[in-house]
Amino acid sequence: MHLSLSSSEPAEAEKGGERTLALMDEPKVTGTKPRTSWPRKALLILGFLFALAAIALVAMAVSQNKPLPKNIKYGIVLDAGSSHTNLYVYEWPAEKENDTGVVHQVEVCKVEGLGISGYSQDTEKAGLSLQHCMKRAQEVVPEQQHRETPVYLGATAGMRLLSLQNRSMADRVLSAVEKTLRSSPFNFQGARVISGQEEGAYGWITINYLLGNFKQPGWLNFLPHLRSSRGTSGALDLGGASTQITFAPDQELIESQENSLHFRLYGKNYNVYTHSFLCYGKDQALRLKLATDLQSTQNGSLLDPCFHLGYLRIMNISDLYTNPCIANGEQQLPFTQLHLQGNGDYQRCRMTIQKIFNTSYCPYSSCAFNGIFLPPLQGEFGAFSAFYFVMNFLNLTTEKSPVPLDKATSAVESFCSRPWHEIGSSDAGWTLGYMLNLTNMIPAEKPPTRPLSHASYVGLMVFCSLVLVAVLLLSWLTFHKPKCLQKGLI
């Protein structure tokens, strides 16, 4: 049996609850057509309105908090090394620029030719050599963002040596590269020679930024006392003209002030040791070794265990003595040419190379060599630049875990013993850290963060809205129970 109001009553239903309930008191029974009851209609309308309200609330939460379209920013750094220049383009989402790990390298362009210090006799060429990579950068960075994209050039040990040797020549080289960079559509921020200390510091920042070591889990923001001093990784950078070692030592006191760096990053203090060994990059160290060995030859012929068997090279002695790394011993030599002949012997090579590291004196509690302070090594190290190139060449970079030293040694040993005729001829570095620093992307204090991600926020809003609707509906049903319900008629 169906209950319904009579056909003359629908108009009454619009007159309000009181009237409707009064009508409900005297339901009429029609034996034929089933009709929707008055209160059920009202309930349906109310339910519909609640659902509508819930949908509107959810839609508002979603649309109001929807992430804005990605606004990407770019930065360009030129690493003017002693052997060559590389141009790096980085990008990051503008709204997250103070987060960690959001900057990505999107392009690396290797400049053809020499490092900029190699153009000291023809300085204009130093600038011209960069043009090709600057054009490449213009293709990578969207045109509308060219004017706001900063471009920096940092020159390292090759230019440090040139500055020591001839300051005005080094200035002319820098002016030439500056001219090229200024003429680009980007926002030129400067071309300068960075110090060895800076190079070490930025390499360390790069490594630890890429490894996510500055990041603390979001929930720890609420419990600052639990924020641990998670370990950092040391950085080893083998360049062509200098080598940097940087790490956070165990001991608080760094005995030599010039080796000491203090950072405050994301609300945490770091005491870091760094040293840049000028002249101990891979290329300059080899020159040093040759110059040292030459002192003990009578006629300029050198049988060198550090070159492959069958390797032959003749070089002018004057070319060897071209920079401050090698003391002026050239005048005392009775010959003008060096005849180099390889005999590929790893062990003997090691012995001859050790001559350029003086470990006979140390004015500190511990030293590296040449009287340079070095605290006890601490933690793991990330090694890049020529360390990587050499290991990569020996096929030792594909392994997931670090390669044991004896395996690396035996790979070098076996490579060195091969005859010369058999042999055919991601970047980590200081540049990312340099850009992070110059664009203020690594703040001293941890930036305030939202406690919830966008997805969790929307989810929570939806859940709360549904609970709210359910509670309202239940309360309404409890306190304004339609009489038909009270009588159990529906």
Ligand SMILES: Nc1ncnc2c1ncn2[C@@H]1O[C@H](COP(=O)(O)OP(=O)(O)O)[C@@H](O)[C@H]1O
């Ligand atoms: N792709 C490569 N393969 C092997 N060695 C490389 C490669 N690229 C660079 N190198 C070597 O790495 C060193 C990089 O030094 P560089 O950065 O130019 O000098 P510095 O940092 O001392 O100013 C040089 O010895 C260079 O010969």
Ligand SMILES: [Ca+2]
């Ligand atoms: Ca370098």
